[in-house]
Amino acid sequence: MLIKDIGEQGLLRILQKFCPAEIVGDDCAVIPTNPHKSLAITTDMLVDKVHFSDRTTSPYDAGWRAAAANLSDLAAMGATPLAVTVALAVSADTAVEWVEEFYRGMTACLEVYHTPIAGGDVVRSPVVTVAITAFGEVEENRTIRRSNARSNWAIVATGVHGASRAGLELLLNPEFGQNLEKGDRTSLILAHQQPKPRLDVLPILWEILDAAGAMEPPLSPPLVKGGKQESNYLSPPRSLGGPGGVNSPITIAGMDSSDGLADAIIQVCRASGVGAKVDRTKVPIPHSLTEIVSAQKALEWALYGGEDFELVLFLPIDCAKLLVERIGDGAAIVGITTDSTDIWLSDSSGIYADVALEIDRGFQHF
Amino acid sequence: MLIKDIGEQGLLRILQKFCPAEIVGDDCAVIPTNPHKSLAITTDMLVDKVHFSDRTTSPYDAGWRAAAANLSDLAAMGATPLAVTVALAVSADTAVEWVEEFYRGMTACLEVYHTPIAGGDVVRSPVVTVAITAFGEVEENRTIRRSNARSNWAIVATGVHGASRAGLELLLNPEFGQNLEKGDRTSLILAHQQPKPRLDVLPILWEILDAAGAMEPPLSPPLVKGGKQESNYLSPPRSLGGPGGVNSPITIAGMDSSDGLADAIIQVCRASGVGAKVDRTKVPIPHSLTEIVSAQKALEWALYGGEDFELVLFLPIDCAKLLVERIGDGAAIVGITTDSTDIWLSDSSGIYADVALEIDRGFQHF
Numbered sequence: 001m002l003i004k005d006i007g008e009q010g011l012l013r014i015l016q017k018f019c020p021a022e023i024v025g026d027d028c029a030v031i032p033t034n035p036h037k038s039l040a041i042t043t044d045m046l047v048d049k050v051h052f053s054d055r056t057t058s059p060y061d062a063g064w065r066a067a068a069a070n071l072s073d074l075a076a077m078g079a080t081p082l083a084v085t086v087a088l089a090v091s092a093d094t095a096v097e098w099v100e101e102f103y104r105g106m107t108a109c110l111e112v113y114h115t116p117i118a119g120g121d122v123v124r125s126p127v128v129t130v131a132i133t134a135f136g137e138v139e140e141n142r143t144i145r146r147s148n149a150r151s152n153w154a155i156v157a158t159g160v161h162g163a164s165r166a167g168l169e170l171l172l173n174p175e176f177g178q179n180l181e182k183g184d185r186t187s188l189i190l191a192h193q194q195p196k197p198r199l200d201v202l203p204i205l206w207e208i209l210d211a212a213g214a215m216e217p218p219l220s221p222p223l224v225k226g227g228k229q230e231s232n233y234l235s236p237p238r239s240l241g242g243p244g245g246v247n248s249p250i251t252i253a254g255m256d257s258s259d260g261l262a263d264a265i266i267q268v269c270r271a272s273g274v275g276a277k278v279d280r281t282k283v284p285i286p287h288s289l290t291e292i293v294s295a296q297k298a299l300e301w302a303l304y305g306g307e308d309f310e311l312v313l314f315l316p317i318d319c320a321k322l323l324v325e326r327i328g329d330g331a332a333i334v335g336i337t338t339d340s341t342d343i344w345l346s347d348s349s350g351i352y353a354d355v356a357l358e359i360d361r362g363f364q365h366f
Numbered sequence: 367m368l369i370k371d372i373g374e375q376g377l378l379r380i381l382q383k384f385c386p387a388e389i390v391g392d393d394c395a396v397i398p399t400n401p402h403k404s405l406a407i408t409t410d411m412l413v414d415k416v417h418f419s420d421r422t423t424s425p426y427d428a429g430w431r432a433a434a435a436n437l438s439d440l441a442a443m444g445a446t447p448l449a450v451t452v453a454l455a456v457s458a459d460t461a462v463e464w465v466e467e468f469y470r471g472m473t474a475c476l477e478v479y480h481t482p483i484a485g486g487d488v489v490r491s492p493v494v495t496v497a498i499t500a501f502g503e504v505e506e507n508r509t510i511r512r513s514n515a516r517s518n519w520a521i522v523a524t525g526v527h528g529a530s531r532a533g534l535e536l537l538l539n540p541e542f543g544q545n546l547e548k549g550d551r552t553s554l555i556l557a558h559q560q561p562k563p564r565l566d567v568l569p570i571l572w573e574i575l576d577a578a579g580a581m582e583p584p585l586s587p588p589l590v591k592g593g594k595q596e597s598n599y600l601s602p603p604r605s606l607g608g609p610g611g612v613n614s615p616i617t618i619a620g621m622d623s624s625d626g627l628a629d630a631i632i633q634v635c636r637a638s639g640v641g642a643k644v645d646r647t648k649v650p651i652p653h654s655l656t657e658i659v660s661a662q663k664a665l666e667w668a669l670y671g672g673e674d675f676e677l678v679l680f681l682p683i684d685c686a687k688l689l690v691e692r693i694g695d696g697a698a699i700v701g702i703t704t705d706s707t708d709i710w711l712s713d714s715s716g717i718y719a720d721v722a723l724e725i726d727r728g729f730q731h732f
Contacts, residue, residue: 011465029451043486083397085395087497093369096380099377103384118407119385123417124413126492129411
């Protein structure tokens with residue numbers, strides 16, 4: 001039996017049998033290191049011609065993107081980066097310049113977030129391959145997990161979506177988007193070449209959640225039955241104005257939108273056993289995008305394009321409103337969770353009928 | 367300029383410019399996480415046909431060896447393993463059985479040391495490639511660094527050397543070693559296929575060092591001048607019987623012998639600015655090895671063969687004697703450090719003249 005016979009999902013199912021269920025399934029693995037803190041770890045492997053190509057990505061940008069993707073996974077867990085390691089495979093005929101530029105791109109991105117490269121490995125291979133492992137620290141009660149969402153919570157996108165997909169199209173297809181202003185063109189291309197991991201969102205988020213938590217009694221953990229999370233969560237939704245409790249942090253849910261906004265929403269809903277109603281008019285899309293493609297195509301790229309590296313956070317509605325206001329720059333409440341398990345794309349403007357949000361339009365490796 | 371023009375050392379020099387000097391240069395990167403503990407991290411990348419081959423290594427053994435190499439790096443720093451992550455690149459035509467066997471081998475080795483696989487990444491590549499990152503915790507004052515050695519300390523090999531190289535020869539060359547008893551043959555082959563990281567040495571080592579430290583005043587740190595470690599360490603060597611101080615742990619030096627016993631001795635001496643006198647009659651070699659090759663060849667394999675994954679520890683002589691006695695199984699004091707910077711292979715039996723220990727006979731990647 002070959003990998004192509006079972007596909008990526010089949011392979012993942014086999015490999016997951018070798019990993020303890022309690023530490024996998026999120027953007028990072030989480031390893032408790034002391035009673036209050038955990039280590040968050042994420043690994044990405046990048047292969048020449050599969051994950052980067054000189055056609056659309058300079059080695060500098062390939063390095064930047066690799067660093068950004070890993071830092072974004074840490075941000076998605078609520079973790080502060082400590083360091084990354086880089087394992088590099090090159091052939092004897094690889095240009096030294098390529099390697100240096102790749103490292104320059106990586107460190108340029110990492111330096112913004114004060115994250116050092118803590119060594120790695122260098123080996124020989126016929127195919128240039130890079131494996132980056134990033135690790136960070138997260139306080140136990142701040143760990144953002146996919147399985148933490150509750151019904152009647154807001155779904156927040158921390159910024160616009162579809163820009164990275166549009167930037168890729170501009171790089172691949174010189175005929176495309178010729179009516180764009182130069183600044184807009186550069187901005188879409190940069191969204192693809194040098195995405196910014198949203199670690200900047202975390203301190204704002206903690207401030208809001210800590211303030212809300214101090215006014216709240218602790219939330220009871222979601223009900224678990226037979227090893228699966230119960231989808232009908234029975235407690236009523238809480239507002240910010242409840243009876244006061246001190247030091248009761250609200251643990252929220254989320255992941256990053258590296259595989260697309262739709263994918264992030266669906267993954268979190270499934271892991272949490274909740275449904276969602278996403279409003280297509282609320283999905284934040286860059287204005288310039290609607291100048292070069294139809295509204296339908298722009299929405300498609302925003303939902304399924306991927307690689308925007310924003311955070312998709314699930315949290316109580318009042319906290320979400322404060323968060324979106326504080327972040328600005330396109331951040332939006334795009335929908336709300338429900339106590340069903342259906343995930344609908346609806347239209348508050350009343351033009352389109354509700355359609356189910358799909359998952360299988362993202363990137364498949366095999 | 368291509369990689370082959372500058373070689374592995376040239377490439378490493380370039381890449382090290384991107385890493386903070388204070389966290390690289392040992393078997394693991396060391397990241398302080400709180401005042402008393404650090405995170406030790408190590409990454410290895412393995413490429414099909416370069417680092418493993420179906421000719422000499424089953425996928426099970428390739429997985430075992432990959433896990434063992436990383437755990438050995440943690441042991442070499444004095445770190446207790448927390449978890450590993452595994453990034454895997456396979457092609458659509460890779461056999462699922464190969465992947466499953468590789469993971470079975472990895473987990474078989476990891477389970478001995480209670481270390482989980484905390485997820486990873488799976489991607490597509492024309493060349494099967496595996497990147498493993500291992501994480502461990504080490505108390506700050508127990509961190510075993512290459513730069514910690516002092517003159518007049520003992521150099522300990524925690525077990526026999528040359529067995530892995532002999533096992534490889536037995537696998538590659540069916541004509542070789544036909545006079546070996548079956549048990550000895552199996553034992554040499556297993557030393558190559560399923561090496562055991564010496565994490566078991568650590569608790570014994572701490573017990574001895576803590577007992578010695580409790581009787582000692584704290585050692586002052588080695589002198590540093592102009593950013594380079596001073597090679598002439600001025601304090602006289604200390605014995606165990608000195609005036610008593612409590613909780614003054616002795617911080618020792620070492621690394622693992624994955625690149626050979628000679629390489630480990632030379633690397634630690636260079637990093638610490640000390641010299642060494644290694645006694646060729648004290649290098650622990652498996653008895654069966656001398657039945658199949660000349661004494662000269664056996665010594666060469668022991669010093670330069672590599673992949674024995676023992677620890678090479680530099681510590682005060684009295685502690686070393688206790689350690690060797692407690693570990694047994696071939697553990698030996700193979701030499702002593704000096705206040706010169708020369709590294710000699712001498713002969714206490716008086717047959718051979720002193721020769722300089724060489725470094726450039728180990729494995730070069732490019």
